[in-house]
Amino acid sequence: MIELHQVSRRFEVGGQVVHALREVDLVVARGDYVSLMGPSGSGKSTLLNVLGLLDRPSSGRYLFDGEDVTALDDDQQALVRRVRIGFVFQSFQLVPRLTTEQNVALPLVLAEVPLAERRERTAAQLQAFGLADRGHHLPDQLSGGQRQRAAIARATITRPDLLLADEPTGNLDKHTGDDVVQALEKLHDDGLTLIVVTHDQALGARAVRRLRMDDGRLEEGAA
Amino acid sequence: MKIRDRATFATSAIRSQPVRSTLTALGIGVGIAAVVLLLSLGAGLQRFVLNEFTQFGTNLLSVTPGRKTTFGMSGAMINAVRPLSLEDADAIAALPQVERVCPVVMGNVAVEGGGHTRRVMATCVGASMPDVWRFSVASGRFLPAGEERRARPLAVLGDKLWRELYGERSPLGEVVRVGGDRYRVIGVMEPKGQFLGVDLDDAIYVPVARGLELFDREGLMEVDVTFRAGASSDAVTAAVRRTLVARHGDDDCTITAQQQMLDVLGSVLSVLTFAVAALGGISLLVGGVGILTIMTIALGERTGEIGLLRALGATRAQVRWLFLGEAAALSVIGGVAGLALGGGAAFLLHVLVPALPVAVTPWHALLAVGVSLAIGLGAGVLPAVRAARLDPIEALRAE
Structure with missing residues (x-):
């Protein structure tokens, strides 16, 4: 479902060219569970951004479900993100003034899903992530684990094909982190393609397929 | 994104900062109140003066001895008249x-x-x-x-x-x-x-x-x-x-047509009314600058949120409209409050000084809301365009 061919990403920082990605080739099949590890600055965030269509490669081709998405314009990419890709961030990124329910429903709001269907799907999603009684709470009234579960509920409410998680347990203690990982793995069991960027060796080791990045190059298998 | 959802989003943002939003809206409100009050006073005065003259009918002329310009002095030839x-x-x-x-x-x-x-x-x-x-x-x-x-x-x-x-x-x-x-x-x-x-x-x-x-x-x-x-x-x-x-x-006679006099008088009064209202409009400008400032601050505070929205699949246009909508909503709230304030003051004046003719017309109400909407949109353009231009990755990083 994901094919990267010779994808490079260069930045210019203070007159110097930084190679965040060097000719990366990657194939991820539908339903894969991939962990992406590596030291800081190795380019794993850049790779995640390219995969999530938040960033464009400087060269190379990116086929998403057989479609060359590097050729799409800004708005078309936004559409792909809206429906087919979900994001989970280390810092949860819940809108602080919206209730849990409103936060989870955001992608449906952007997609202009009718109100009745939106309510139904949001309720089901809150139920599935154990947040049924938290719908009217604001994010700062939730625990860290609940917040990340709400963020995952939001990321998956459009039933995307691909879920990208950037350090999903980075801000959580061990116990709640495990909670969140279980929620993610359950989604994988249901057929979702999951790519997790992490520093956490234990979390990285749980993935079916382990990738490692070092200085913009991608290596298979080394956990 | 549907209008209703945009409205919900804008009002949630406005409600989350009640003091700040109230003060910002107040800036517009005071300006609108001033303009509405001055316009009503002007319109009332105009109506009063025109009533004075039209009570004698409009197909009327008066002939007076001596050559005069409309409201000027007698000519120098007064003795030869x-x-x-x-x-x-x-x-x-x-x-x-x-x-x-x-x-x-x-x-x-x-x-x-x-x-x-x-x-x-x-x-x-x-x-x-x-x-x-x-x-x-x-x-x-x-x-x-x-x-x-x-x-x-x-x-x-x-x-x-x-x-x-x-x-x-x-x-x-x-x-x-x-x-x-x-x-x-x-x-x-x-x-x-x-x-x-x-x-x-x-x-x-x-x-x-x-x-x-x-x-x-x-x-x-x-x-x-x-x-x-x-x-x-x-x-x-x-x-x-x-x-x-x-x-x-x-x-050697002066002929003044009532209609001509009414026309001149009417246009003089209209110009006067609008000149005075334009002075009130300066405070509206200040209110607009207030909105621009607050929206620029909001842009800085909500950078992460903009990044998130973009990651969730919001297009640049959607982000732009969210910011524009918020600025417009702030301004229109202020405008409606100002209309109530100005209309209330006009009504109070009317009650306290019945001789002073004041009248708030529906046209004034429409104008007030329209102007505040325009100011809000105008003031919101710059922050909205900047919000839409943000790079989602940079925006997400700003926490």
Whole structure:
């Protein structure tokens, strides 16, 4: 479902060219569970951004479900993100003034899903992530684990094909982190393609397929 | 994104910072209130002045001796001016478009009657006055026609003069003394009120020929002319001018058409109203700058949120509209509050000072809301465009 061919990403920082990605080739099949590890600055965030269509490669081709998405314009990419890709961030990124329910429903709001269907799907999603009684709470009234579960509920409410998680347990203690990982793995069991960027060796080791990045190059298998 | 959802999003952002939002909206509100109040005052004043003039009808012209610019001074040739005579009035009356002509002389006199004496305005007019001035007789009759030259000493009392002299008693057939001469009262006018400070009810109406003698005048002070409804004010003015030039051998009279005066007066008042309202508009500008400032601050605070929205699949246009919508909502909330404030102040003024004419029209309300919407959108453009241009990755990193 994901094919990267010779994808490079260069930045210019203070007159110097930084190679965040060097000719990366990657194939991820539908339903894969991939962990992406590596030291800081190795380019794993850049790779995640390219995969999530938040960033464009400087060269190379990116086929998403057989479609060359590097050729799409800004708005078309936004559409792909809206429906087919979900994001989970280390810092949860819940809108602080919206209730849990409103936060989870955001992608449906952007997609202009009718109100009745939106309510139904949001309720089901809150139920599935154990947040049924938290719908009217604001994010700062939730625990860290609940917040990340709400963020995952939001990321998956459009039933995307691909879920990208950037350090999903980075801000959580061990116990709640495990909670969140279980929620993610359950989604994988249901057929979702999951790519997790992490520093956490234990979390990285749980993935079916382990990738490692070092200085913009991608290596298979080394956990 | 649907309008309703945009509204929810904008109001949630506004509600999350109640103090800040209130102060920002207040800036617009004060400006709108000032503009609404000034506009209503102006419109009220305009209506008041126009009512004063139109009570005599609009197909009216007045001829006065001497060459004058509309509201200016008499010309330098004042001594060479021939008096405006009753014969001139007759010649004007003979013009085909002219309906009626009323020669006028006025002066202050003492009137004795019913055992009282009262100083009033003696208005010496022709028999056509009730038609020309749209001023009817309440009881008895008006001065008879056909007596312009050799008039019998007959008088008609204004409503107030009658009450002052006779109370509720009918004065018909009574004799009053006007400047030493005896006049028989044959009628009482209906109450008409004041015109530019002159009380038309505290007056006595006598034949114009008597007035010329009473005040020892050579000529008339004014000839009022009404013309047929279809005729144009300009054409009648020209015809009257030709007649007078032919009779006087010189263009030595001033002809003022009521319509022309109304037009000039109306446009002067409109310009004045808008000039004053524009001054109030300066405070609106300040309010707009306030919105721009707050939205720019909000942009800085919500950078992460913008990144998130973009990651969730919001297009740049959607982000732009969210910010524009928020700025517009803030401004319109302020505008509606300002409208209430300004309208309330206008109403209060009206209650406290009934003589002062103020009127808030639906047009003002619409204008106020429209202007505040425009200001909000205008002030929101810059922050909205900047929000839409943010790189989602950079935005997400800003925490």
